[in-house]
Amino acid sequence: MHNNIEIYLQALNSANSGIIITDNTQPDNPIIYCNKAFEIITGYSHNEIIGHNCRFLQQEDRNQEERQIIKDCISQEKECKVEIRNYKKNGTLFWNELYISPVRNSDNEVTHFIGVQNDITERKRAENELREEKLSVEKKIKLRTKELVDKEAFLSSIIQTVRESLLVLDNDYKVLSANTHFLNSFKVTNEDTVGKLLFELGNHQWDIPSLKDLLTKILPTNNPVIDYEVEHTFPFIGRKIMLLNAYRIEFEGQYKDRILIAIEDITDKKELDRRKDDFLSIASHELKTPLTTIKGLVQLLQRMMPENSTERYISTLDKISIHVDRLNELINGLLDTSKIQSGNIEIHKEPFEIDKILKDTIETLSISHPKHNIKLEGITKTTIMGDDLQVTQVINNLISNAVKYSPNSKNIDIYANKVGSYVKISIKDYGVGINNQDKAKIFNRFFRAGNIQKKFPGLGIGLYISHEIIANHNGTLWVESEPGQGSTFSFTLPIMKTNDNE
Known part of the structure; x- marks a missing residue:
């Protein structure tokens, strides 16, 4: 039986079609299996797919009628076929011919x-081109000519006016402009x-091996170079740290196969970030010492409290102790942020039961937040190899945020489930919510959503720390x-x- 399963899995992974399996018994029908073709078609890796609902492929394009057809198909437990617009991880649109079938026990x-x-996508493009061919040939030629002339003028204006260094190369990497x-x-x-050839400019100052490798090997495959950091020392201007983005442009006619390179000088920004990180680290450590002393003195006063x-x-001392603890938490958060930025955060990996730390954390938070009903559904019966204290910190932060932003x-x-070879933990609140613009930045360091920063206190580092901890454990965190x-x-x-689940 085990050999048969291996053969079936090999067969699925050999298929050219993308294949996924979702668990209808779990909330939100999460994906529990995907084959290699699905990863290739969507551009997402296996661990970025498992646990998600299929609708993540539509990103923000939510007004498609086909989404409702799929939803009705799932709710009515029947099969269906749709053609729907999906988006790859890099944002590229592709048309998906989707067949959905229920599996019954x-x-x-x-x-x-x-x-x-x-x-x-190619079939859709061919259909669209066929419709265009029905137009008048003369009208098409005139319109196309005007578009190319306008496009050339428009792009030339952009290239000359933007406050960023731009180069246009031909397919031999010679500079056109x-x-x-x-x-x-x-x-x-x-x-x-x-x-001139890009790599021969000046005194060969752009003959940077890593850049040359990217342009000559990756760009011909139509994969863009996005936010690639290059550090180089140039004559006359010195050391520069640059952020490069390169795209292959596929116009028709004489403008075919152009490469556009955008170069952003981030030298000053990097230096400023380094100074901020140094200040953050030093300030946090300097604050830690007097705060520890204050905490000790408060505890001493509480123990030596007169009988009368x-x-x-008594209440004043208790309030001081509470606020000292709160300040200590903030400083610890800043120290964690500093360690993450410098790459010095330590992970002590040992096997631990995720169900136990989840239950213990919920019990602790339920005591400190008696007015909230924190309910857990599901049990995974699984062991995780990782730092249980750091994972506990993530769970504690997410639940505390759920309480904080649900006044x-x-x-x-809280839902705990197995999804393929992963554990999925979800914390759902019924509070203020987050808009689409803020969702893209919610895990950034020191970011706070505009609609909450005045109403709720905080530094905006909890989600950043949680995101980095989960990433360091080879997992994903999303909202x-x-x-x-x-x-x-x-x-x-x-x-x-283990031997039991391999």
Whole structure:
């Protein structure tokens, strides 16, 4: 039987069609299996797919009628076929021909759904081109000519006016044009630049091995170079740290196969970030010493409290102790942030039971937040190889946030499930929610959503630390939310491989 399963899995991974399996018995029908073709078609890796609902492939394109057809198909437990717009991880649109079929058990209950997808982008493009061919040939030629002329003028204007260095290369990596910002920034002339091979400019100052490797090996495959950091010492201008983005442009006719390179000088920004990190680290350590002393003195006063102490005296000491603890938590958060930025955060990996730390954390928080109903559903019976203290910190932070940002709702729902070879933990609140613009930045260091920063105190580092901890454990952390409808923060962790689950 085990050999048969291996053969079936090999067969699925050999298929050209993307294949996924979702668990209909779990909340939100999460993906529990995907084959290699699905990863290739979507551009997402296995651990970024497992645990998600299939709708993440539509990203923000949510008004498609096909989404409702799929939803009805799932709710009515029937099969269906749709053609829907999906988006790869890099944002590229592709058309997906999707077949969905329910899987029933011996009691005729739908336990899973199987989805088979095929990329039909080329077919859609061919259909669109066929429709265009029905237009007048003369009208097409005139319109196309005007578009190319306008496009050339438009792009030339952009290249010359943007405050960023831009280069346009041909397919042999010769410079076709360089904007004014590039010439001024790198102290070169137009005559010394245009018509020359990029890697031979100046005194071969752009013959940077890592950059050459990217441009000559990756760009021909149509994969863009995005936010690639290059550090180099140039004559006359010294050391520079640059952020490069390179794209292959596929215009028709004489503009075919162009490469656009955008170069952002981030030298000053990097230096400023380094100074900020140094200050953050030093300030946190310097604050830690007097705070520890204050905490010790408060505890000493509490132990030496006179027998006839007034209630006001006792409550004042208690309040001081609470605020000292709060300040200590903030400083610890800053120290964690500093360690993450410098790469010095330590992970002590040992096997631990995720169900136990989840239960213990919920019990502790339920005592400190008695007005909230923190409910856990599901049990995984799994072991994780990782730092249990850090994972506990993540769970504690996510639940505490759910309580904090749900002032008018008392229910916090937590779900624990196995999804393939991962554990998925979800924390759902019914609070203020997060808009789409803020969701993209919610895990950034010191970021706080605009609608909450005035109402709720905080530094905006808890989610950043949590995101980095989960990433260091080879998992993913994400959020699904709508303004006014609450938020669901979910993360996955790989299950420890043993002889029993291999």
